[in-house]
Amino acid sequence: MSDHLEYDFVIIGSGFGGSVSALRLTEKGYKVLVIEKGKWYQGKDFPKNNWHLKKWLWMPSMKFYGILKMTFFRYTTILSGVGVGGGSLVYANTLPVPKSEFFNSGNWKGLADWEKELKPFYKEAKRMLGAEKNPKFFDSDLALKMAAESMGKVQDFESPEVSVFFGKANTVVSDPFFKGEGPDREGCTFCGQCMTGCPNNAKNSLDKNYLYLAQQKGAEILAEKKVNVVEPLGKKDGSTGYQITFEDQTSYFRKNTKKITSKGVVFSGGVLGTVRLLLDMKVKKYMPDLSSQVGNYVRTNNENLSLITTRNKDLDLSKGVAIGSIFPPDEHGHVEAVRYGAGSNFWKIPVIPMVFGKNVFVRILKLLKFLLIHPWKWIGNYFIKDYAQRTVILLFMQHLDSTIKLKRGRFNLSTRLTDGKKPTPFIPMAKTLADQVAKEIGGTPFMMSTDILTGAPSTAHILGGAVIGKDKESGVINTEHKVYGYKNLYVCDGSAMSANPGVNPSLTITAMTERAMSKIPQK
Ligand SMILES: Cc1cc2nc3c(=O)[nH]c(=O)nc-3n(C[C@H](O)[C@H](O)[C@H](O)COP(=O)(O)OP(=O)(O)OC[C@H]3O[C@@H](n4cnc5c(N)ncnc54)[C@H](O)[C@@H]3O)c2cc1C
Numbered sequence: 001m002s003d004h005l006e007y008d009f010v011i012i013g014s015g016f017g018g019s020v021s022a023l024r025l026t027e028k029g030y031k032v033l034v035i036e037k038g039k040w041y042q043g044k045d046f047p048k049n050n051w052h053l054k055k056w057l058w059m060p061s062m063k064f065y066g067i068l069k070m071t072f073f074r075y076t077t078i079l080s081g082v083g084v085g086g087g088s089l090v091y092a093n094t095l096p097v098p099k100s101e102f103f104n105s106g107n108w109k110g111l112a113d114w115e116k117e118l119k120p121f122y123k124e125a126k127r128m129l130g131a132e133k134n135p136k137f138f139d140s141d142l143a144l145k146m147a148a149e150s151m152g153k154v155q156d157f158e159s160p161e162v163s164v165f166f167g168k169a170n171t172v173v174s175d176p177f178f179k180g181e182g183p184d185r186e187g188c189t190f191c192g193q194c195m196t197g198c199p200n201n202a203k204n205s206l207d208k209n210y211l212y213l214a215q216q217k218g219a220e221i222l223a224e225k226k227v228n229v230v231e232p233l234g235k236k237d238g239s240t241g242y243q244i245t246f247e248d249q250t251s252y253f254r255k256n257t258k259k260i261t262s263k264g265v266v267f268s269g270g271v272l273g274t275v276r277l278l279l280d281m282k283v284k285k286y287m288p289d290l291s292s293q294v295g296n297y298v299r300t301n302n303e304n305l306s307l308i309t310t311r312n313k314d315l316d317l318s319k320g321v322a323i324g325s326i327f328p329p330d331e332h333g334h335v336e337a338v339r340y341g342a343g344s345n346f347w348k349i350p351v352i353p354m355v356f357g358k359n360v361f362v363r364i365l366k367l368l369k370f371l372l373i374h375p376w377k378w379i380g381n382y383f384i385k386d387y388a389q390r391t392v393i394l395l396f397m398q399h400l401d402s403t404i405k406l407k408r409g410r411f412n413l414s415t416r417l418t419d420g421k422k423p424t425p426f427i428p429m430a431k432t433l434a435d436q437v438a439k440e441i442g443g444t445p446f447m448m449s450t451d452i453l454t455g456a457p458s459t460a461h462i463l464g465g466a467v468i469g470k471d472k473e474s475g476v477i478n479t480e481h482k483v484y485g486y487k488n489l490y491v492c493d494g495s496a497m498s499a500n501p502g503v504n505p506s507l508t509i510t511a512m513t514e515r516a517m518s519k520i521p522q523k
């Protein structure tokens with residue numbers, strides 16, 4: 001690496017792709033800097049529940065510097081994580097391996113034997129993230145189990161592998177995962193608060209494994225700084241390095257813009273961060289030779305989120321790890337019982353009764369009918385005090401393909417439809433599941449109002465936009481995650497995922513990044 005440059009690699013974003021890259025590049029002897037726009041939270045900093053909007057939501061324009069970002073587009077609503085540890089701070093810990101269809105579909109189909117190639121990296125990813133079967137079912141899981149039984153699928157109902165330390169609750173032990181090289185930990189209390197940030201030091205978020213170890217081995221981490229520009233220094237293909245410009249994200253008055261130089265750059269800002277930056281760099285001509293596929297083939301994992309609320313006070317649906325049980329209700333789908341901890345009652349505000357219909361007028365008519373027949377089931381929902389205890393969320397996903405694209409508008413990103421199938425929240429199997437669980441617990445299914453009124457699905461698993469292709473005409477990166485048209489430039493995060501996994505994607509992002517990093521030689 002050139003001596004006059006300050007770093008060998010700058011990594012933009014500290015989520016799954018960024019954290020794996022940070023550790024593996026540092027271990028290979030490179031000088032690494034991770035730049036993260038969000039805050040560096042510790043257990044005690046997390047909000048007690050999701051009414052503490054300033055600590056839960058990421059909305060810098062309102063001075064809210066929390067861990068969950070909600071982005072509303074015409075064709076999807078995206079939930080994503082922000083902070084040192086990225087989506088691992090807010091995620092529900094679940095680490096499934098996708099079915100074979102994922103490895104043989106989408107943009108990367110046929111470019112490698114992905115299932116075989118990634119197998120050892122899944123194993124390593126599980127070890128590093130501390131994947132372990134959830135040992136205890138609670139009421140939400142039992143509700144899903146009853147639904148599985150009624151649907152003749154109980155033999156497939158199971159406990160998922162989750163990235164949680166199931167040691168003794170409220171008891172500090174020295175690092176149980178990395179032969180003492182990692183931080184002290186405490187066992188899970190099954191409080192259900194994983195998605196507002198684990199206050200008990202039990203969740204294996206990235207700051208407890210990959211990032212922690214990377215920092216111990218010499219990687220630098222800069223929090224609360226947002227990268228705005230990456231441009232080649234000297235030669236226009238980046239072979240003589242890059243200049244990276246970033247500014248303060250959380251200071252009240254000064255932006256404090258700074259520039260640094262690096263031989264290589266890894267884009268790991270998640271879909272919203274990476275695709276935004278790449279589109280900006282192409283449009284503003286800092287990197288005009290990027291593939292014209294930047295922003296194309298964005299996938300929502302074909303999801304439906306439904307929230308089933310009961311008035312039955314004998315149940316406590318908030319207990320347990322955030323996702324405690326799963327089963328595949330049909331050949332394409334995967335469903336999970338999800339929960340928030342007691343007190344996290346925010347979601348009763350943006351939801352309305354679940355209705356399907358081919359256009360918004362039909363759906364509004366169905367809502368009016370619901371209001372006439374069951375006014376209190378709807379209105380009363382806003383007045384339930386212990387909403388989290390009374391609500392189980394069903395997360396249904398499919399590996400079937402559907403795509404949209406992200407475009408650079410005048411001020412911000414926007415979504416567009418493509419020739420492919422468009423994603424929809426109105427998935428018949430998701431409704432069957434929600435109705436069945438509602439029957440089991442005497443509840444009513446609700447959905448996000450945005451889903452029902454706009455027909456655009458909400459997703460916690462936005463993927464693609466910088467996909468793998470056999471050449472620059474068909475993809476943004478090659479099979480080793482190298483960006484076409486530039487040297488020492490990589491994309492390692494959800495935007496590199498080139499098909500719908502139909503299950504939660506973080507384990508796959510981790511495994512794909514492990515593989516990409518294994519191709520980079522020792523310094
Ligand atoms: C509520 C919720 C629950 C979830 N549960 C699960 C689950 O159980 N299992 C699972 O597998 N997945 C889950 N996910 C999804 C998972 O969080 C994401 O798929 C995953 O985090 C994506 O990883 P990534 O590497 O693409 O980037 P991310 O983890 O999204 O990290 C990107 C980071 O880059 C930072 N960044 C972006 N742009 C810039 C910039 N310009 N400069 C500096 N920093 C920048 C962001 O702040 C962020 O911290 C969940 C997501 C949500 C929102």
Ligand code: SF4
Nearest residue numbers: 188189191192194198
């Ligand atoms: S259930 Fe509670 S203690 Fe266990 S990982 Fe989640 S937040 Fe932490």
